[in-house]
Amino acid sequence: MIRCLLAVLLLVATVGVSLATPSRIIILRHGEKADEWKLCGVGQLRAKALAANFLGSDSKNSLFASGEQPAAFYAITLHTVELAAPAAESWNMPVTLFSVVPESGKKNEVSTKSLNRRTEEAVAALMADPNLNGKTVVMVWEHRHIGNAKLEAGFPGQKITLRQLLKLDELKDVPTTWPSDNFDYFWIVDFAGGSSTPSGFAMVKQVFAPPFDKLPTNDWDKPNRLKSVSGCETKGR
Numbered sequence: 001m002i003r004c005l006l007a008v009l010l011l012v013a014t015v016g017v018s019l020a021t022p023s024r025i026i027i028l029r030h031g032e033k034a035d036e037w038k039l040c041g042v043g044q045l046r047a048k049a050l051a052a053n054f055l056g057s058d059s060k061n062s063l064f065a066s067g068e069q070p071a072a073f074y075a076i077t078l079h080t081v082e083l084a085a086p087a088a089e090s091w092n093m094p095v096t097l098f099s100v101v102p103e104s105g106k107k108n109e110v111s112t113k114s115l116n117r118r119t120e121e122a123v124a125a126l127m128a129d130p131n132l133n134g135k136t137v138v139m140v141w142e143h144r145h146i147g148n149a150k151l152e153a154g155f156p157g158q159k160i161t162l163r164q165l166l167k168l169d170e171l172k173d174v175p176t177t178w179p180s181d182n183f184d185y186f187w188i189v190d191f192a193g194g195s196s197t198p199s200g201f202a203m204v205k206q207v208f209a210p211p212f213d214k215l216p217t218n219d220w221d222k223p224n225r226l227k228s229v230s231g232c233e234t235k236g237r
Contacts, residue, residue, distance in 0.1 A: 021127060021194050022071070024136040026055075026063055027162060027187040029143040029178065030079035032216075032232045036102040036110070039082050040232035042215065046183065047083045049212035054186070055087035055138060063186065063204075064136055071135035074126065076100055076118055077110060080140040087138070098122040100142075110142075112151070116160040119145045123165040127196055134194075146187065149176040171201050179221040 028050075031043025039047065050056070054063050055070075064070060073088040073095045075081045084095045098118040100110050119141070126137060139162065144151050147163035159165045166189060168174045174187075190200035207217055216224040226232050 021134075021191050021196055022132045022137045023134045023191055025126075025166065025189045025191075026070075026136065026138045027146055027189065028083075028138075028140055028185070029146065029183055030077065030140060031083045032183055032226065032230075033079055034231060035233060037078055039079055040230065042226065042230055042232050043079070043083065043183070045212065046206075046215055047086050049208045049215060050083070050206070051086035051090050053208055053212070054206065056090035058090065059087075060209075063188070068136060070138050071132050072096055072126075072137045074098065074122055074137060074139045075141075076115065076122065076145070077142055078102075080142065084138065084140040098125075115142055115145050116155065116158070119160060119162065120165065123162065143178040143180065143182075146178045147174075147176060148178065167197050168201060171198060174201050175203075175220070181218060181222065181224045182220060183224065184215070184217050185220065 031039045031046040033043060034040035051059065053060050056062075057069075069091060070093070073084045073093060074097075075084050075095050076098050077100055081095055081097055088095045098121055100114045100118050102110050122139070126132060126139075141162060145161050147161050147168070152161055152164060163169055163174065163176070168187075168189065184206040186204040186206065188202045188204060189198045191197075192199040203220065205217065205219075206215075208215055216226060218224045226234055228234050
């Protein structure tokens, strides 16, 4: 009798988790950086452009269905919060932060292991929140923890990138690595029927009309040609 009860409870719990699946996750990278703490002018302009054109409440080329509001904005670093803020503010929504900040020491760098852990925690929370079931979530993330073949190989047996954790590696045509020069793409991931395995994937390029038409719009894995005179970080991205 106890075994039967436990089996029923396990089934209910499993169903509950499977139903707590967004219908769409929009993934993008933070904007161009000035340093480890803030975006440069180009990145700040990109944040405004994204709110005006794709992610804001009155955006011209909204990535949301007519009448739809995003259920959440997720971020992980100071750069990702800065990029997400204008769009989230346009909806009067907060940015949910799985916080990782630069550490004191060499170059004030963010710890890779901290990014690993917080990325895992973010996806676990995302896929288990019933309030997000069937809705659209925006994730602004650190690019290596979206997808990076070299990073993944350095942590065998672990799932540490969104590509792994969201099972994008089970789909065709999903890049193994987000290039360091690309700030201008969305990865759009669709889920169907409450499944935690994605049913569709698309890459969408960010192309802006004036006054944002001078932002870099380089093709995938092509140089963005930013120079140091721009005030943006050009090494290591």
